[in-house]
Amino acid sequence: MFQLLQIELYKIFRRPRTYISFAAITALIGIIQLGLLRDGTAYVEFMMTNVMQTFSFDGKILNGYLVCYVLLQLLLVHVPLLIALVAADMVSGEANMGTLRLLLTKPFSRTEFLLAKFMASAIYTFLLLVWIAFLALFVSMFMFGTDDMVIQKTNYIVQLPVQDVFWRYTGAFCFAFLAMLTVSALGFFLSLFAENSIGPIVTTMSVIIFFTILSTMSIPLFQKIQPFLFTTHMVNWKEFFDPKVNADNAIIIGSIQKPGRIITSSLVLVAHVVGFVVASIVLFRKKDILS
Amino acid sequence: MKYLIAALLCLQFHSISYGQDMMELIKKVKAKLDQVNDYVAEGNMKTDVAFIKAPVGKVKVYYKKPNRFKLKRDGGISILPKGGVTVNMSTLIEGDAFLALAAGDAEVNHVKVKVVKLIPTAQNSDIVLSTLYIDVARLLILKASTTTKENGSFEIEMNYGKYESYGLPDKLNFSFNTKDYKMPKGIALEFDDEEKQTEAEKIRRKKGSVQINYSKYTINQGIAESLFK
Numbered sequence: 001m002f003q004l005l006q007i008e009l010y011k012i013f014r015r016p017r018t019y020i021s022f023a024a025i026t027a028l029i030g031i032i033q034l035g036l037l038r039d040g041t042a043y044v045e046f047m048m049t050n051v052m053q054t055f056s057f058d059g060k061i062l063n064g065y066l067v068c069y070v071l072l073q074l075l076l077v078h079v080p081l082l083i084a085l086v087a088a089d090m091v092s093g094e095a096n097m098g099t100l101r102l103l104l105t106k107p108f109s110r111t112e113f114l115l116a117k118f119m120a121s122a123i124y125t126f127l128l129l130v131w132i133a134f135l136a137l138f139v140s141m142f143m144f145g146t147d148d149m150v151i152q153k154t155n156y157i158v159q160l161p162v163q164d165v166f167w168r169y170t171g172a173f174c175f176a177f178l179a180m181l182t183v184s185a186l187g188f189f190l191s192l193f194a195e196n197s198i199g200p201i202v203t204t205m206s207v208i209i210f211f212t213i214l215s216t217m218s219i220p221l222f223q224k225i226q227p228f229l230f231t232t233h234m235v236n237w238k239e240f241f242d243p244k245v246n247a248d249n250a251i252i253i254g255s256i257q258k259p260g261r262i263i264t265s266s267l268v269l270v271a272h273v274v275g276f277v278v279a280s281i282v283l284f285r286k287k288d289i290l291s
Numbered sequence: 292m293k294y295l296i297a298a299l300l301c302l303q304f305h306s307i308s309y310g311q312d313m314m315e316l317i318k319k320v321k322a323k324l325d326q327v328n329d330y331v332a333e334g335n336m337k338t339d340v341a342f343i344k345a346p347v348g349k350v351k352v353y354y355k356k357p358n359r360f361k362l363k364r365d366g367g368i369s370i371l372p373k374g375g376v377t378v379n380m381s382t383l384i385e386g387d388a389f390l391a392l393a394a395g396d397a398e399v400n401h402v403k404v405k406v407v408k409l410i411p412t413a414q415n416s417d418i419v420l421s422t423l424y425i426d427v428a429r430l431l432i433l434k435a436s437t438t439t440k441e442n443g444s445f446e447i448e449m450n451y452g453k454y455e456s457y458g459l460p461d462k463l464n465f466s467f468n469t470k471d472y473k474m475p476k477g478i479a480l481e482f483d484d485e486e487k488q489t490e491a492e493k494i495r496r497k498k499g500s501v502q503i504n505y506s507k508y509t510i511n512q513g514i515a516e517s518l519f520k
Contacts, residue, residue: 057369157342162367253346
């Protein structure tokens with residue numbers, strides 16, 4: 001099994017396509033960081049126009065923690081598309097090259113074969129997130145420094161003390177990994193049904209775009225189905241940045257306002273991952289391999 | 292007719308002298324505050340605004356005559372209502388470009404006080420009207436309500452303790468009106484159903500307060516000008 005995993009990882013990282021995601025992430029984060037470094041104050045003022053009419057802010061609002069939050073808001077909607085590039089190619093890519101039948105002649109069960117492929121795409125997803133964390137969080141901290149984190153929610157503003165932020169990012173990135181793993185599992189599942197990579201990649205992207213649009217629109221009909229869409233749960237990493245307040249309306253350090261929401265969303269995402277992987281195994285075991 | 296004119300003149304004289312009394316009272320309060328040329332105060336600040344979740348933080352307050360004032364959070368970002376917190380009692384009664392009118396007696400925290408209305412005479416003054424509640428016996432301002440042109444209305448309530456002899460409060464509560472806050476869901480990327488606000492909540496969201504509990508003052512030790520930049 002470990003040998004299979006090694007082979008799959010070797011195959012993933014031998015393909016130039018794998019590095020498109022890393023390059024795209026690097027370019028995107030780099031450009032946003034440079035833009036914010038140059039005109040970040042204007043950006044912050046624009047975003048906070050409403051509240052800056054009444055309040056004055058003294059301190060470094062545009063710091064590494066806020067920049068990372070802005071980047072994650074932008075990226076975690078689009079990174080799934082990059083993950084689909086690899087995950088949706090895992091089985092269909094072999095079918096396309098005609099190597100699938102040959103691979104299955106090896107002394108490993110189809111379940112082992114499929115699990116190794118999924119674990120390889122999970123490792124790729126993990127590495128991509130680690131790369132995002134390095135660039136978005138650590139490089140931003142280096143470029144912009146650190147201070148309290150002031151973020152805007154729909155109905156309120158949150159100020160997190162500098163010492164209460166890092167662990168929240170750790171939690172948010174773990175949650176984001178689960179969200180991206182769901183995308184990976186979806187792409188992986190869809191890759192069983194095609195003989196070329198384009199179909200599953202485009203289908204995965206389409207599903208994510210379609211679901212994300214449904215998740216974002218505040219139309220009563222859509223709001224009823226939103227809890228059942230995994231894209232609705234994927235953005236709940238933000239809950240890590242919403243602390244509880246005490247009776248005096250002061251935040252409680254180290255607390256989360258709605259931990260239940262994180263747990264529920266995590267369980268929903270885990271259920272999706274398990275569901276897609278199990279469904280993939282069941283279908284693949286019964287599948288006629290003709291390519 | 293003679294008696295009527297005499298009565299009106301007496302009334303006019305009484306109101307002028309009463310107004311002068313108030314100016315005298317203000318001068319006495321000012322003389323007490325004038326003992327302080329500068330100070331550095333340390334304390335805890337709590338911002339209580341319904342739509343701001345902020346931590347209680349340590350603050351340092353710097354003041355230098357005549358009206359230099361700076362509040363700095365001891366590490367971190369401070370969110371303060373515009374204009375208001377930086378107003379202190381010395382700046383309210385600075386100079387004599389105002390009219391002081393007596394507005395009767397009242398009670399603040401079970402202490403009998405004189406109510407004095409200050410009307411600035413300078414046309415470019417941001418302050419439209421200030422009402423001071425003065426404890427005459429101790430020559431302390433216990434409460435001040437101010438209406439400004441640019442920054443709305445606010446109220447400052449002060450409790451005194453160790454530094455009473457300098458007219459410096461141990462606890463300051465600054466209340467103000469604020470505009471409600473709202474951000475589009477699409478920008479905040481929040482997809483969950485919004486909790487409906489009750490009427491009480493809507494009213495609560497239009498009021499805010501900042502409370503500062505001072506633990507220590509360092510008075511008249513000199514402060515570098517650079518601190519106020």
